[in-house]
Each structure stands twice: as structure tokens, then as C-alpha cells.
Amino acid sequence: MSLPVLLDHLKQTAALGQVAGLLSWDQEAMMPQRGAAQRAEQSGAMAAVLHRRNADPRIPEWIAAIDRETISPVDRCNLDEAQRAHDQATRIPPRLAEETAKAASEGQRIWVAAQAQKDFALFAPALRRMIELRREEAACLAEPGTDLYDALLDQFEPGARSAELLPLLESLRPPLVALREKIAEKTAPAALTGTFPAEAQLQLAKTVAGRIGYDFDAGRIDTVVHPFCSGTAGDVRITTRVDEADPFNCLYCTVHEVGHALYAQGAPDPFLPAADHCSMGVHESQSRFWENQIGRGRPFVDWLYPAMTDAFGALNLDGPDALYAAANRVQTGFIRTKADEVHYNLHILLRFELERELIAGTLDVDDLEETWNSRFERDFGLAVPDAGLGVLQDVHWSIGLFGYFPTYSLGNIYAACLDKAMRRDLPDRDAMVRAAETDALLEWLRDRIHTKGRLLHAPALIEQATGETPTAAPLIAYLETKFSALYDL
């Protein structure tokens, strides 16, 4: 009976992986500053434990002894995931894993310094080294003859190939550039202004989180510098941040992380790999759906407006329509994380293009800043004034995250596909959202996404959930409709 033995091994490994995740959460949300050196040792020791478990030579023996035809599809997926983790652990030489971890830690440190000085040249050597290491790792993982970039992408988006992703994502560019240009000719609506006390913002954020289904008995909310969501099943913690001048920041950051958390709280099993999230793109679809399609949609603002006046007193905006317009102000800017829905995917497309070329070796690091700036101007119509507002703005590449950026846009694409299908299945969707009674929406996502684990690759899962092959069309239609109405295009 190799299957129960393998499954028990996987379960224990997953439990230890959750411990490593808790260490990260604690480091950002709780740990005192002088704990950093010990924490590095603790995290390193946990990584070594996990590596040893994934590299265990009994894993391929157990797998070989199991007849795939006699087991359930779920267990076939568990087997595949065990093999995948084993390959990852055994194909990458320990020396390379160590060097990459060190380069990531060093790279981030240098990136912080370079960003502060807005000087890309300071960062270039570290980036070059990281690209070499990522290419080396990709070569260890890639099947012969396949693309190096795809081997990196596959870690975040299983089964995805850039040759397929490219036309999907690139199809966003022309309509988004056109939309951006049309909006630029119009006058922006009034912004929300004032001072909004942190306590009241956090209280409102928690109220919203509870209304849309976040289970506080299976999670908690804390504040950090860079918010994230961590954990699974019965213990899914989110973090948020507060800017007293901008209540949308805390609100939509929280709703975004709650979207991730709802997916994780709905996992069908806390430990089995088959029950894990389908892909980062699908994870992002859940956060974007709640943040944008729900949170930034007109129906929700009917509930939000009185909730905000209760929380903060009278606003400078008179009624839900004005608040809705303020929450959806479009402004061409340089920074991805501050981008509105119209600009966001243009930021991603730029990074996706550049990182593929960097990994392929067709773009040299020395030419990166200039290429960034010229392509930014092509898509955004603005000249980048300095590297801090350009090529140095994101942490990702400094820590070796190549192949991650496209999952953000996949999330937006999938969120729009899901929203379209949900509106078809739930004709009262808007009325429910208007009352912030969204149980039926959550149930729809639970049934079709959250409980499905990773048995299917993302496009197949979305197709199964919606009845349609995922394309960018629903996202484009959603954005064009929404912003045409808002900006009277």
C-alpha cells in the first residue's frame, strides 16, 4: 500500500510548509526587529527540512508502485504534485538553490538602495547575476527543447506556455491604449478628500470583510507595510495597511486580500496537494473579482456610501454616484501598484515583454532601462522621469520572481470571465451586492473554483466554471462598458 504512505508523507510535508508560511506571516506582522537574525536561521532550517522531505528518494519508489489506473483523479493529481515537488527538489543542485537564496536576499538589499538613489546602474550587476541564476534553474527544470521562461512561469501557472499566453495578454493592449487615450481627453471626477482615522478605517474594513464572507473564526486581520494573505483552510490570515488621507487604500487592499482568503478558506482539504490553489492567476482572479468587479462596482457603492458616512461622518462627495466615480478615477501614472483598472494591465504587459526577453537573452540588462522607458512612453504616452518611477519600482526581479507578473493580468482576465458567467447564473447579482448580501456569489465561487483544487489547469478550470473558453473579451467589454459610462465616452 504505497498510496497511504505517500499521502501521509505529503500531508506532513504540507503541515511543515504551513509552519514555514506562519514564520513568514509572523516576520511581517508580529516579529520584533531584533528577532531577524534568529528568524533567518529558523526559516533556513525549515527550508532544509522541506527540501529533504521533497527530495526523499522513497517518493519516486512509492509513485512507481502505485497503479494510476486504480486510483481516483484526486489521487492522480496528488501523485503528479508529489512528482513535481520531487523534481523541483532534486533537479536543482543544492549549490544553485543556496546561491539563488543568497542572491535574492542580497538583490533585494541592493534594489532598495538603488531605488532610493533612483540609479539603475547600481542594481544592474545584481539583476544580471539573478537572471543568470534563474536561467540556470530554468534549464534544470525545463523539459528538453522547451522555453526557459516557460519553466519559470510553470512554477506559478502550472501548464501555462508563453506562446499561448502572449496572444491572450497582447490582445489587451490595443483596446486598453485606446480606452486610456479617450479617457485622457475627459475631465477627472472629484476625488475623495479629508482625514480618515485609522481605527475607523480598520473597523470598516473588518465589517466589509465579514459581509463578503471572510470567516474571522478561521483567520485574523493585522496591519503591515506590504499586505498579503497567508494560510489555508481553518487558518487564513490577511494583512492590510492604512493611509489616513485615503480610505480607499485600506478598503480595497482589504477586499483584495479577502478575495484571496475566501479562496484559501474554501480549500477542500488543508494538506493534500490536489486541494491546493489551481494557479497564481486563478488566485489573483479571486482577489480581483472582489476588489474590482464587486468592490469598485456601482451596486456595492450603494451599500458603501452610507457605511462610509457612518464611519467617517459627512464626505466631500455627495452621494453614491460621486463616490463611485471617485473610487474609479483614471489617471495615467508611473507606478503599477497605484494603477487604476484601465492602466493596470498595460503595466503588466510591459513587464511580461521585458522579462521574457531578459530570460531569453535577447535583451541585455544594460539596455533594460532605456527599453523600459521607450516602451512605457509607447503605451502610456509619458516619458519616465527617473528609474524610481520606472524600472526600479518593483521588488520582483530583485528576488528572482520571473514569470510571476503575467499571473496578475491572467487574474484580471479570469475575474471578468467569472463575473460574466456569474451574472448569467445569478440574475439578482446586482441587488445582492447592493445590499452587501453576497452569500450566493461566494457559494457560486466555492462550487466552481474554491473546492476544485488543482485537478485542472487554469484555462480548463475557468472553462468548466463558466462554460466558455477564457479570453480577454469579457475583461475588455467590462472595462469599456464601465468607463464609457463613467467618463461619458
Add this chain to the structure above:
Amino acid sequence: MSLPVLLDHLKQTAALGQVAGLLSWDQEAMMPQRGAAQRAEQSGAMAAVLHRRNADPRIPEWIAAIDRETISPVDRCNLDEAQRAHDQATRIPPRLAEETAKAASEGQRIWVAAQAQKDFALFAPALRRMIELRREEAACLAEPGTDLYDALLDQFEPGARSAELLPLLESLRPPLVALREKIAEKTAPAALTGTFPAEAQLQLAKTVAGRIGYDFDAGRIDTVVHPFCSGTAGDVRITTRVDEADPFNCLYCTVHEVGHALYAQGAPDPFLPAADHCSMGVHESQSRFWENQIGRGRPFVDWLYPAMTDAFGALNLDGPDALYAAANRVQTGFIRTKADEVHYNLHILLRFELERELIAGTLDVDDLEETWNSRFERDFGLAVPDAGLGVLQDVHWSIGLFGYFPTYSLGNIYAACLDKAMRRDLPDRDAMVRAAETDALLEWLRDRIHTKGRLLHAPALIEQATGETPTAAPLIAYLETKFSALYDL
């Protein structure tokens, strides 16, 4: 070079042990309730990892290859501790370890129910089972011919033997009973009464913690049901509790945990076993010293009185003398955790007597409640009204903690020894405490206790620190002097 390899192994094991400690802290202070089932798996997986590391067959090989004569005393201690942990991991059969863990979890559950119903008979079978398991474990660990109880005691108080502990602890009983009886004839001073807002209590507790040297950059304070201290070196977290009717509760609980934390923050190395605390008795001496000798002493109340009126407004007690008397009210009661300094050790002596007899098999579980009650009346002069106020009041035995209780009294004994020596070395001690400027006191403890690790057994460490063999005399003298003055005996 076996030594560096062994030390690296020990360091990684210690780092993983700290991760397990963080899981426990998180469970009490942060974890959402629905995370419990996953946490049990996570903790179990970590325990298995730690067990495998301690049982690693290479450890005795490494040790055998090292020439003890050529290494430092610190490394000889590291070797001994590695051997000790290896013995513990290999002598106890996995089946016994599992059964004990299960019986502890089950035992605690049954104890909670029995306590709620004040019915010892409900708990007796679980206790009987736990005693069998502890005897079995003790038999695995004990050197041939030695006492089973001592094998359990040794886990908390390395090197201690009950034959030596017995006269030391028993010497407390006659003077404490006499003191208790004399005080009982006097009128108790006025108590502190009122309502004291939780926020103000926590703020005061944090102020006091900072004044006596707790490093908030290397720790944090949270509230829990049963306070504790966890961690070491750069990350030492304490927990406390608040009762709005009784500000002494939060205050002295915090000072007690800070005492533990100062010891841990002063550890000479975060990972090496030789740098770990000497014994539970010495750990408790640090908490008791700050809680009682400092916190409940007359000089500190000169600082505390205005701090409390600042925090809470006017008190019902007029001046430091009245506050000092209220903080040291003596009342014969049934519950150990609520006991004053005069009664506390009498509670411990009762448990120490009974648990030795339970492990030796000279006292049957069926006779425990009656024996408890008659001996309690002997020492306290009160008849126990029900098991909830008697034999069912402590969690310890339900989770298998036998041999732990005496460390509380050892802590009190050692604290008094240390205070006596410190007063000799620091003639301005009272003036410093009166101003809550206690850096010199902390430095004295750092030099003599905190930085010494576990190279010496507790009695030798205390003798080295104080210049005198530890006895109960300083504690008795301290209590008789203090309470004679307070109660005009």
C-alpha cells in the same frame, strides 16, 4: 572535525525548536479557533522532525570521535546536552511517546470537565493512566537503581535528586506554618478596590516592563488566558492578562513574565544548548525575584504609587504604605495561583509530597483526594470544600507534568539567595528600586546568571553567584522580616 558538524546539527535543531515554540505562542496569542485541527498536525509534524534530529544515530558517533580533553567547558556542556537529548529521544519508545501525548491531550480535556463538575472520580482513571505512562517513561530514562521520580524531576531541574530536595523544601514548612498562624490573628490591611480600565493597566504594565529592562525591540507583550513567556535572545515574547477589578493581577503577572524574559533576552547564544537556561528552578528565581523581591517590595511602591494614580486617578488607598500593605495582603485560601508569598510554598510542598508518592506507588489515585484534603487541613488549617478548590485545581498532572511543582519553590528559595547577595554587592539597591532605575540589578543578574547558560547545575550556579551554598534560610528570613513589619508581629 566532528565538533563543528555536531554544533551545526545542534544549532539547526535549536532553530527548529524555536519554530515549535513560536507555534505554541501563536496558538495561545494569535491563532483563530478554527485553526486548531491544522495546528495539531503542524505541531505533531514539528515534534516528529525534532525527534528524528535528536535521535540521529550520527550524534553518538560524532560525540565518540571528539576528545573531551581538548575542547572548551562550553563545548563539553554542548556535548553533554546533545547526549542527553539523544538519550531522551532514543530511550523512550515512539509508542510510549505517542500514547503519552495522546493521554495528555485527553487528560486535559477530562480534567477540564471534572473540574467544572468538581468531581475527582471523573478524572481519576485518566490520572491513573498518566501516572502509569510517566512511570514507564521514567523507567526508560532512569539510571539503574535510581528513583523513578528523580528521572522526571531531572527533565526540569538537571542533576536534582529528591533525596536532597526533600530536606531543603521541607525546612520551609514549620516556619511558614508558624508565620501563617501568627498573621491569621491580625487584621488584614485595606484592599485596593475600584475599576481599572484595561488599556491603562496594559500601558502601566508596559511602562514597568521597560523600566526594569525588558527590551521591546527583542520582544512583544500580548494578552492571553494563561500568561507565559517564550523565546530566547533576540525574540522573547511575554503574555499577560487583565482583570479590571484588580490591577495587581496584570501588573505582577507582567513583572513575573518579564523576569523570565530578562533571563531569556540575556542568553549568551540563541542556539547552543550550553547557552540555554540552567534549570526551571533558576528560571523561576528570575521571575520571582522581579515579581516579589522587587515588585512587591516597599522601595518599588514609592515609584508605583504615583505611577498608579497617574494611570487610574486617585486610589482608595492613601499613599505608598497603604498600597504596599494592599499588595502584600495575606489570606489563607485554597488556590495556589492566587496565593500570597506566605502561603505559596505550602501549596507546593503539598503537591511535591503527593506526586512523589503517586510516582513511587505508595499513594493510590483512589486515596488522593482524601489525602490531599487531610494534608491541606494540616498545613492550612482549613477543610477543603470541594475538589475544584482542592485536588482538581491544577492542570499539571493531567498533562503529565510530574516533577515540575518543586521548581516553583526552588525559584523562591534561589530568588531570596540572590536578593541577599545582591543587597550585599549593591548597597544602593533600595534607592535604585525606589526610582525604578534597576540597570545595575539587571547587570548583576546578567553577569552571574543570565550569561552562564547551563554549564553548572542550579545549586552550584547559585553558590557561584552568591558565594553561599543555597539554603531556605534567606527566604525564611526575608518572609519573616517583611511580614513581621507589615503585620506588626
